[in-house]
Amino acid sequence: MTEPNSADRPSFWHGTERVVNGIAQELCTLDDGVAWFTSLPPARRQEVLHEAGLYAMQAHITASDGRAGVARSGVKPTANPSVMICMDPPRYGFSGLPADEHVTAFRVLVCVFAVADTRRRQTYCKNSCGHAWHNLPRPTEAP
Numbered sequence: 590m591t592e593p594n595s596a597d598r599p600s601f602w603h604g605t606e607r608v609v610n611g612i613a614q615e616l617c618t619l620d621d622g623v624a625w626f627t628s629l630p631p632a633r634r635q636e637v638l639h640e641a642g643l644y645a646m647q648a649h650i651t652a653s654d655g656r657a658g659v660a661r662s663g664v665k666p667t668a669n670p671s672v673m674i675c676m677d678p679p680r681y682g683f684s685g686l687p688a689d690e691h692v693t694a695f696r697v698l699v700c701v702f703a704v705a706d707t708r709r710r711q712t713y714c715k716n717s718c719g720h721a722w723h724n725l726p727r728p729t730e731a732p
């Protein structure tokens with residue numbers, strides 16, 4: 590018996606990058622991601638927020654991606670993380686938010702990233718691209 594998620598995958602596939610991109614590409618749900626996030630110790634949550642902020646930055650999110658992502662996240666538009674991500678340019682200091690806002694910050698960040706990254710996959714990356722994180726194996730795919 591082999592575990593489909595642990596067999597010969599580089600460590601690349603674990604952690605923030607995997608979860609954030611998994612949600613963006615609908616390989617797992619936002620709730621799965623939030624469950625993973627809340628299982629982490631507080632210090633690690635801050636690292637994840639910092640990392641996820643870098644991915645959002647690299648995805649070149651716009652203020653309209655921010656609004657669309659906030660709507661998708663289910664977080665109130667007046668919450669601190671929602672306000673920060675909708676700024677032009679967005680503010681990324683999510684890991685500096687109080688601990689009780691880390692889960693909402695994670696939801697907002699991941700959803701906004703998903704909006705921007707989906708657009709990129711449908712345009713620039715259409716058909717094929719060399720981004721490793723855009724070529725994640727599907728969970729149901731045979732080896």
Ligand SMILES: [Zn+2]
Pocket residue numbers: 710714718719720723
């Ligand atoms: Zn790509």
